[in-house]
Amino acid sequence: MTTSKPIVVLGAGIAGISAALEAAEAGQEVVLVERDSAVGGRVAKLHRYFPKLCPPSCGLEIDTRRLEKNPRIRVLTRTDLVAAERTDTGWKVTLREEPAWVKPSCTACGECAKVCPTSVPDPFNFGLAKVPAIRIPHLDAWPRRYAMDRAACPADCHQCVEACPAKAVDLSAKERRIDLDAGALVIATGWVPYPLEKLPELGGGVLADVVSNVVLERLASPSGPTGGRILRPSDGRPPRSVVFVQCAGSRDVNHLPYCSSVCCLASLKQTLYLREALPETSVTVCYIDRRAPGRNESMLSKAESAGVKFVKGKVGSVTCAGDGTLRLKLEDQEAGRLTELEADLVVLATGMRPASGELPLHVPRDEDGFALEDRASRLFAAGVAKRPEDVASCVRDATGAAAKAMAAARSH
Numbered sequence: 001m002t003t004s005k006p007i008v009v010l011g012a013g014i015a016g017i018s019a020a021l022e023a024a025e026a027g028q029e030v031v032l033v034e035r036d037s038a039v040g041g042r043v044a045k046l047h048r049y050f051p052k053l054c055p056p057s058c059g060l061e062i063d064t065r066r067l068e069k070n071p072r073i074r075v076l077t078r079t080d081l082v083a084a085e086r087t088d089t090g091w092k093v094t095l096r097e098e099p100a101w102v103k104p105s106c107t108a109c110g111e112c113a114k115v116c117p118t119s120v121p122d123p124f125n126f127g128l129a130k131v132p133a134i135r136i137p138h139l140d141a142w143p144r145r146y147a148m149d150r151a152a153c154p155a156d157c158h159q160c161v162e163a164c165p166a167k168a169v170d171l172s173a174k175e176r177r178i179d180l181d182a183g184a185l186v187i188a189t190g191w192v193p194y195p196l197e198k199l200p201e202l203g204g205g206v207l208a209d210v211v212s213n214v215v216l217e218r219l220a221s222p223s224g225p226t227g228g229r230i231l232r233p234s235d236g237r238p239p240r241s242v243v244f245v246q247c248a249g250s251r252d253v254n255h256l257p258y259c260s261s262v263c264c265l266a267s268l269k270q271t272l273y274l275r276e277a278l279p280e281t282s283v284t285v286c287y288i289d290r291r292a293p294g295r296n297e298s299m300l301s302k303a304e305s306a307g308v309k310f311v312k313g314k315v316g317s318v319t320c321a322g323d324g325t326l327r328l329k330l331e332d333q334e335a336g337r338l339t340e341l342e343a344d345l346v347v348l349a350t351g352m353r354p355a356s357g358e359l360p361l362h363v364p365r366d367e368d369g370f371a372l373e374d375r376a377s378r379l380f381a382a383g384v385a386k387r388p389e390d391v392a393s394c395v396r397d398a399t400g401a402a403a404k405a406m407a408a409a410r411s412h
């Protein structure tokens, strides 16, 4: 039995996609709303993902095929929530869809990008490369359609319109307002990385060769700004020594008081990227605790067997010597003394903050700002919007949220 009222899932990362698919495959109408031009969220930006260390396209490709085939799911990309009002039987939802500068008839042939005279920092690669103002958002993007950064276009430029054989570029497109009567809402808006700039004592935002863990994913990826070669941003040289600083701004009352639960595993995975790509490079991880639970525990022994060194101690500062070498000061807790390490590249394992803070509706939250469900209000949460977790946990979580949202939407 289906209900006439759809569930609205906000955010099409792995959690939102999973919630939408589970509900739709069980007979529920679903509207999946994504702010970006393509679905996949932050998983799409990973080079590989644990536990299997496969590229994100492995899982995402299967999911986008399921999305494509399912008539019960309406996917709205480039769309934001403008307002959500509680009604007796659900939510009155108002959405704003950005103008469709590039229409669904786009064949992704790329002729428009070839003639585009403007380049902009690539948001997919954290601004580390430049891309044309009209482009495919990333290699595996779905919907497979070009997107335009209209604000960057020179006045009176029509080159992409003229170059498009499918007549899919429309510079006069208008934004669209969409009103929906929803049976339940699922918040799956995910996370944003803790800003590097908030950690200047660790060189964050100050020293070019101090990068975040999310940037390292892009540096290691063949579709990243360096074509998969892990190079120092300052001089383009491969680093001879790399130090990972764990809990950078996490488990710290001055920053994020909580553990983001995936940073240890993310760094262990990234040490393997380095050992594989640069076998001569020394790799050290400075940690407070090494958290690799369940079947991911093998990542620790893999890193140890690959020659990664571990030092138990919280790093207090990172500075740069005149020759560009980075110096880290820390307390080596096992040796019981202050010590220094040198590195060519430092990776700060920064944590995850919930992205749901800016939503135009009241979302109940825990003390760290993550969303809580409110069954009485037919409001549910899934994935990192709810708590920091890995992909497998997000998928499980999303399945639960889908079941609860369906039950709520079907009760009158």
Ligand SMILES: Cc1cc2nc3c(=O)[nH]c(=O)nc-3n(C[C@H](O)[C@H](O)[C@H](O)COP(=O)(O)OP(=O)(O)OC[C@H]3O[C@@H](n4cnc5c(N)ncnc54)[C@H](O)[C@@H]3O)c2cc1C
Pocket (backbone or CB within 6 Å): 010, 011, 012, 013, 014, 015, 016, 033, 034, 035, 036, 039, 040, 041, 042, 043, 046, 048, 049, 050, 051, 079, 080, 081, 188, 189, 190, 191, 192, 213, 214, 217, 262, 266, 269, 350, 351, 352, 355, 359, 382, 383, 384, 385, 389, 390, 391, 392, 394
């Ligand atoms: C460095 C690093 C490496 C990692 N590596 C791994 C790994 O190897 N394996 C693993 O299992 N996990 C890994 N993780 C964790 C993994 O990234 C998360 O589990 C996953 O991204 C959570 O998915 P999500 O859908 O909850 O959120 P997200 O991936 O953040 O997706 C949320 C989506 O919601 C959209 N959105 C946000 N706000 C709105 C809005 N208002 N309206 C519409 N849409 C909105 C966003 O654009 C985005 O598409 C890693 C994390 C880090 C920090």
